[in-house]
Amino acid sequence: MALKALIFDVDGTMADTELRGHLWAFNETFKEAGLPFRWDVETYRVLLGVAGGERRIKHFIEERPDLPDLDPSFISQLHRRKTDLFAERVRQGKIPWRAGVVRLIREAVGIGLKVGIATTTQAANVRELLVTGFGQGWPNWIDTVCAGDDVAAKKPDPEVYYMALRRLAVNPDEAVAVEDSQIGLLAARAADISTVITTNDWTVQQDFQGAMAVLNGLGEPRSLAVGDSPEGRVQAVVDCARLQKWLALTKTGGIRGQ
Numbered sequence: 001m002a003l004k005a006l007i008f009d010v011d012g013t014m015a016d017t018e019l020r021g022h023l024w025a026f027n028e029t030f031k032e033a034g035l036p037f038r039w040d041v042e043t044y045r046v047l048l049g050v051a052g053g054e055r056r057i058k059h060f061i062e063e064r065p066d067l068p069d070l071d072p073s074f075i076s077q078l079h080r081r082k083t084d085l086f087a088e089r090v091r092q093g094k095i096p097w098r099a100g101v102v103r104l105i106r107e108a109v110g111i112g113l114k115v116g117i118a119t120t121t122q123a124a125n126v127r128e129l130l131v132t133g134f135g136q137g138w139p140n141w142i143d144t145v146c147a148g149d150d151v152a153a154k155k156p157d158p159e160v161y162y163m164a165l166r167r168l169a170v171n172p173d174e175a176v177a178v179e180d181s182q183i184g185l186l187a188a189r190a191a192d193i194s195t196v197i198t199t200n201d202w203t204v205q206q207d208f209q210g211a212m213a214v215l216n217g218l219g220e221p222r223s224l225a226v227g228d229s230p231e232g233r234v235q236a237v238v239d240c241a242r243l244q245k246w247l248a249l250t251k252t253g254g255i256r257g258q
């Protein structure tokens, strides 16, 4: 099956958004609001299992009976402030892109593939980030942004992937998803999309059963990605030809094939 589209997750996949972005913005929001708690890295690692910032705050409060209950409208207000602070952080260029992402997207668009985004983060956050990677002309590179505010059910529900497939007008077997986390993998797989996992410090210990490939990144010529793929263990620059090859091997029963 010909590869026609790439669909990217944003947080942790396109850019290292967590430590210096989202986590910082959550804690800054809690501080501003005079709340008696902050999230450390370990707490946040666990909370990353809950998709969507508002749900993450709610989950944290529910798990901590020692803390006062927060009104749902107050949680929404906190989350809006957190989103603003994050966007400001992105505009300041403080969120680093992951190696190989811009290269792969430019290559894909250059050979006529479509590129979509399927994320649980807010569309406003995504647009700010895309400007730092591609400039104001980012819509020339990204065909559609399917964001957290577009769907009712967040990952691991496949709704955002179904939306991306629809908007890109491709079938699941014509697309490859790029994700960094298990909930992202579950969402993409539930939509029947072959998925490349690029792990990071937050997600490297998660279970990626069912992924087409699991690597430590997309790689660049001077810093190859390392990991498991339908070709076996590889050190590689992940490009469109390789994704096409993996897709073909997966369909014919490659090692990580479904």
Ligand SMILES: [Mg+2]
Pocket (backbone or CB within 6 Å): 009, 010, 011, 012, 013, 179, 180, 181, 184
């Ligand atoms: Mg992610």
